[in-house]
Amino acid sequence: MSTPQTPMPQAPPEWQGAPGASYHPGYTSPIPVRPTHLGHALASEWTKIRSVRSTMWTLGVFVLLVVGIGLLTGVLVGDSDDGDLGGESALALGFFGLLLGIMCIITLGVLTTASEYGTGMIRTTMTACPSRGRVLMAKAIVFFTLSFTVTLLSAGFVAMVQVSLVTQAREPSGAEWLKGTVGVSLYVALLGLISLLIGSVIRHSAGAITIMIAAVLAPLVIALFMFSSSLQGLRDALFEYSIPNQLSVFYANSLSESGPSGWDPLWIILGVTAVVFAGALFLQERRDV
Incomplete structure (x- = not known):
């Protein structure tokens, strides 16, 4: 007479196990299972951007250019016999260092995304966080916050020193202080963010970097070599909307008599950033890594 066998408990339909694995209803995993969110992606991207050497070098050179050229300009103008800036405030002297410094922000923005595609690290990133939109958003937030903070600290320090050195210049108003520090820092950070997005599109x-440097310099250079009178309208448009000219607007010292003024450059680059971000997200969702 055979002994009846106790049937094995059946796994519930929602339990997904490997083929041939037994079901143990009393087992509880010691590893907590929590749903991921944007905060986890932000922590990951912050760890990556602060642990690579390119961040230290590019931001270090950026601070050196902005602060070094800014202080040198302030000292030279302040010690000169003719230290009067013609009715302009000393904040305008910060333009020169920042114009060179944006090349470093552009480089770091591109490397934040393109370098992962070059090394293949993007596959690990997408495996850990399959939501590509979340990854791109996390990279954008971390990079924008970092670049804005570094630019604001550098531009603000240079502005205070220049105003104290050039005593013969006009005292800047509160609105000029806001544009020459916060406004220009937002503009530079958004320009770097566009570089980050272009890096995710080009993946090289x-x-x-070549595309972004051309976008910064090419319109102004092309406009300088348009001598034909029939191209006057195009020459003026290229000159007025070139990035160097828009950058100078924040210092109330526009290179042209027409074109963007006030806070117009910030709204322009904000619109361009939104368009590029939408395009980068569209391509990222439809291409393999």
């Missing part, structure tokens, strides 16, 4: 560091 050298190519993306």
Whole structure:
């Protein structure tokens, strides 16, 4: 006479196990299972951007250019016999260092995304966080916050020193202080964010950096070599909307008599950033890593 066997408990339909694995209803995993969110992606991207050497070098050179050239300009103008800036405030002297410094922000923005595609690290990133939109958003937030903070500290320090050195210049108003520090820092950070997005589209560091540098310098250079009177309208548009000219607007010292003024450059680059971000997200969702 055979002994009846106790049937094995059946796994519930929602339990997904490996083929051939037994079901143990009393087992509880010691590893907590929690749903991921944007905060986890932000922590990951912050760890990556602060642990690579490119961040230290690019931001270090950026601070050196902005602060070094800014202080040198302030000392030279302040010690000169003719230290009067023609009715302009000393804040305008910060333009020169920042114009060179944006090349470093552009480079770091491109490397934040394009370098991961070059090394293949993007596959690990997407495996850990399959939501590509979340990854791109986390990279954008971390980079924008970092670049804005560094630019604001550098531009603010240079502005205070220049105003104290150039005593013969006009005292800047509160609105000029806001534009020459916070406004220009937002503009530079958004320009770097566009570089980050272009890096995710091109997926090649050298190519993306070349495109961004051309976008900064090419319109102004092309406009300088348009001598034909029939091209007057195009020449003026290229000159007025070139990035160097828009950058100078924040210092109330526009390179042209027409074109963007006040806070117009910030709204322009904000619109361009939104368009580029939408395009980068569209391509990222539809291409393999």
